[in-house]
Amino acid sequence: MKNNFFLFFLFFLAFCSPGPDLNIKIEDLKKEGKLLLSSKSEILNEDEILNLSKVSTNTPQEIEDWKYPNYNSNNFIPHIKLKKINFSNYKKTNYQFKLNENNEIISVNKKIFLLDDESNLIILDDKFKILKKIKLYKKKQLPKSYSLKFSLIADNNKIYISDNLGNLMALDIISYKVLWKKELEVPFLSNLSIFNTSIFGINSNGKIFSFNLNNGEQNWSLETGTQFAKSAHAFKLATSNNKLIYTNDFGIITCIDLLKKSILWQIELEKRNTNSYVFVPSNLIIENNFLYSSSNYGELIKINLTNGTILWKKDVHSLKNFYLNKDTIIGVDETYFKIFDKLTGKLIYNKNLLLTSRTIKSKSNDFIVNNIILINDHFYITTKRGDTFIIQTYDLNNIIYLKKYNFINSNLIIYDDKLIFFADNKKLIEIQ
Numbered sequence: 001m002k003n004n005f006f007l008f009f010l011f012f013l014a015f016c017s018p019g020p021d022l023n024i025k026i027e028d029l030k031k032e033g034k035l036l037l038s039s040k041s042e043i044l045n046e047d048e049i050l051n052l053s054k055v056s057t058n059t060p061q062e063i064e065d066w067k068y069p070n071y072n073s074n075n076f077i078p079h080i081k082l083k084k085i086n087f088s089n090y091k092k093t094n095y096q097f098k099l100n101e102n103n104e105i106i107s108v109n110k111k112i113f114l115l116d117d118e119s120n121l122i123i124l125d126d127k128f129k130i131l132k133k134i135k136l137y138k139k140k141q142l143p144k145s146y147s148l149k150f151s152l153i154a155d156n157n158k159i160y161i162s163d164n165l166g167n168l169m170a171l172d173i174i175s176y177k178v179l180w181k182k183e184l185e186v187p188f189l190s191n192l193s194i195f196n197t198s199i200f201g202i203n204s205n206g207k208i209f210s211f212n213l214n215n216g217e218q219n220w221s222l223e224t225g226t227q228f229a230k231s232a233h234a235f236k237l238a239t240s241n242n243k244l245i246y247t248n249d250f251g252i253i254t255c256i257d258l259l260k261k262s263i264l265w266q267i268e269l270e271k272r273n274t275n276s277y278v279f280v281p282s283n284l285i286i287e288n289n290f291l292y293s294s295s296n297y298g299e300l301i302k303i304n305l306t307n308g309t310i311l312w313k314k315d316v317h318s319l320k321n322f323y324l325n326k327d328t329i330i331g332v333d334e335t336y337f338k339i340f341d342k343l344t345g346k347l348i349y350n351k352n353l354l355l356t357s358r359t360i361k362s363k364s365n366d367f368i369v370n371n372i373i374l375i376n377d378h379f380y381i382t383t384k385r386g387d388t389f390i391i392q393t394y395d396l397n398n399i400i401y402l403k404k405y406n407f408i409n410s411n412l413i414i415y416d417d418k419l420i421f422f423a424d425n426k427k428l429i430e431i432q
Contacts, residue, residue, distance in 0.1 A: 074286035180216035190235035265308025
């Protein structure tokens with residue numbers, strides 16, 4: 001009740017303050033989804049369920065550009081088709097630059113873009129040679145003992161970068177010139193997303209911004225609310241079907257109709273199986289007209305994007321990264337590789353990955369999955385500490401385990417018919 005009143009008060013202030021009018025309909029805030037299917041104990045049962053031997057997949061697609069760290073604006077990564085890939089064939093290139101713990105990389109026009117810990121925008125060519133290095137900030141502009149966090153996406157030969165210094169900028173991919181820059185002082189913490197001619201981001205005060213892609217002019221802004229104990233990972237964005245969906249650190253999912261400029265629905269997530277005050281959601285993933293999300297609050301949830309109806313929700317421990325398959329949802333909850341039925345949310349496969357090989361480091365407290373991708377009917381799963389699992393869709397019990405790095409610190413992308421990522425701060429890994 002307090003949270004709802006606080007949110008109402010923030011929205012009231014937003015509309016009474018000068019600036020662009022988003023025409024938010026307050027009555028729409030009351031529209032919450034209705035629970036149709038629920039199970040409180042099924043998912044938390046850690047008994048292995050191994051009677052499923054294979055899963056059907058979407059049709060594989062060939063990929064060229066990788067414009068978002070999570071591939072596109074609705075964070076949906078397709079089943080990827082590569083001409084030839086040997087998952088055990090790791091080729092590495094060492095660089096002098098140092099990357100962040102969670103670095104984002106994208107590829108456009110046969111070039112790879114990333115940022116290092118010293119605010120250098122690094123551009124690699126098709127041979128993985130440094131084509132260009134652009135210094136975004138002078139050393140005196142960078143706070144001491146402050147870890148930089150960048151988000152980047154690309155669109156129409158432009159690359160857009162936000163950071164936790166409070167800035168958003170656009171650069172031309174061809175000339176590498178800065179086209180525009182907005183200095184807003186308050187750190188940007190969310191990913192970036194694009195709809196038509198607008199780009200969206202959320203800052204650490206829980207304020208969502210819409211900017212014009214071409215000139216950087218602010219279209220509108222909206223207070224979403226934030227807690228005193230802020231979470232750097234609480235703010236997530238996705239755009240699809242003329243809608244903007246986002247989370248804040250109250251654990252609330254909100255959907256805005258970008259054509260009518262009004263709030264369609266809003267859902268406050270329950271705290272289940274956790275005492276955490278810090279909200280850490282997964283990426284918001286949209287497929288067709290359905291939104292899928294999970295978080296450390298202890299739920300995996302499926303929502304109708306049109307009206308906010310909750311179709312089902314399931315208890316999980318810590319499923320913060322998952323993959324949408326043809327009829328299933330694939331994820332790792334703590335150390336368990338799990339498969340859920342997409343229609344009902346039912347758990348249909350459950351296997352402890354720590355028991356699949358004697359060479360796996362047994363500690364589970366640092367076992368954090370950071371990437372899941374499907375390539376040529378093989379799930380490719382990585383952890384922050386450097387574990388790699390390869391699981392065949394047509395033989396789920398055939399699991400290959402590899403440990404070649406101390407940690408993996410980037411998203412995975414497909415580039416020039418290869419799987420690319422960064423490990424151990426400065427190694428570009430190429431699998432072909």
